[in-house]
Amino acid sequence: MSPSREGGDQGGPAVGGHRCSLVEQSVQAAAQVADELGGAATGAVTQAWSSGIILAGSGNTLKNSKIAYSAGNGVALGGSGNTVTNNNIHDTDYTGTYAAGINLFGQDATATRNIVRISGRSAVNIDTYPIVSRRPSARIAYNDLSGTGYFSADQAPIYACCLKAGLDMKESRIDHNWIHDDHQDAKRQVFYGIYLDNGTSNAQVDHNVIWNISGGRGVGVNGGTENQVVNNTELPNAYIHGSSTSNNADLNNLSVNSSATFVDPVNGNYSAAANGSSDQRGKG
Numbered sequence: 001m002s003p004s005r006e007g008g009d010q011g012g013p014a015v016g017g018h019r020c021s022l023v024e025q026s027v028q029a030a031a032q033v034a035d036e037l038g039g040a041a042t043g044a045v046t047q048a049w050s051s052g053i054i055l056a057g058s059g060n061t062l063k064n065s066k067i068a069y070s071a072g073n074g075v076a077l078g079g080s081g082n083t084v085t086n087n088n089i090h091d092t093d094y095t096g097t098y099a100a101g102i103n104l105f106g107q108d109a110t111a112t113r114n115i116v117r118i119s120g121r122s123a124v125n126i127d128t129y130p131i132v133s134r135r136p137s138a139r140i141a142y143n144d145l146s147g148t149g150y151f152s153a154d155q156a157p158i159y160a161c162c163l164k165a166g167l168d169m170k171e172s173r174i175d176h177n178w179i180h181d182d183h184q185d186a187k188r189q190v191f192y193g194i195y196l197d198n199g200t201s202n203a204q205v206d207h208n209v210i211w212n213i214s215g216g217r218g219v220g221v222n223g224g225t226e227n228q229v230v231n232n233t234e235l236p237n238a239y240i241h242g243s244s245t246s247n248n249a250d251l252n253n254l255s256v257n258s259s260a261t262f263v264d265p266v267n268g269n270y271s272a273a274a275n276g277s278s279d280q281r282g283k284g
Helices: 041-050
Strands: 021-023 026-028 053-055 061-063 066-070 075-077 083-085 088-092 100-104 110-112 115-119 122-127 139-141 144-146 158-161 173-175 178-180 194-196 204-206 209-211 217-221 228-230 237-241 249-251 253-256 262-264 269-272 278-281
Touching: 053 061, 075 083, 088 100, 100 115, 115 122, 122 144
Parallel strands: 021 061, 026 066, 053 075, 061 083, 066 088, 075 100, 083 110, 088 115, 100 122, 110 139, 115 144, 122 158, 139 173, 144 178, 158 194, 173 204, 178 209, 194 217, 204 228, 217 237, 228 249
Antiparallel strands: 237 253, 253 278, 262 269
16 A cells, blocks of 8 residues: 655655665655744653654655654654664754654554664653553564753653553563663753663563663663663663662663673673673572
8 A cells, every 4th residue: 555645744754554664765854843932741642653754654664864863752652563774863852752763653653773862852752642552572673773852851752651551561572772861951961771660561671772871780671561661771770760660670780880891892791701790680
């Protein structure tokens, strides 16, 4: 089916068909939100799923594209089975709302191999407000995420939230991402590299490398259970932080102090060198 495209003040192109591909697009000012500085909660939530390039329908793909300068999302994935891969997305969500460089609010969404940098809030957001089902079944992998948190403190480069009953992340996986170098502001510290907030449960978080986050913490869990946080490398703290974090697995995470030595950190090899100092909590 051919894609349907819709534009307007609130968002960029909308693809509402099935199995469509957008390849090598270059979009600037993907969303110029009318109430940019409104601050109302309703407006903030609306911007999270009605701005940017919107992939609705099912089986649609955005790849090899450049998306920049959006007041809201860079790209938003609704519908089911939609994919955003191998894109360069930057300077998004300059209103600091629940929008993000990539916002996943559909089901079975995939975000892989993207560079997402410079965002008012998060780089990747799993946003449950418009979701009927509480189980997004998302895959977030092999992304390079940096420069988040310019206008918001209670968030993370990868942020999942917020149904009252808790977001069920069963069949969702967050893995093999580089998460680093948030916006360094003492008033707006990004407390975690990955934050499973407000009862988010059953997520698998593995093989991520997290460094130079101003809050100094790797993975945050607020009220969730049965999250599997394993095989991550985080500087300086690898363990789960947060409140009411019962029955969460914290295994084989490499926590590295300031005196640790890596094989080749400049080129992205964070394997511990033979003379390095590290703490692999929970191993065995």
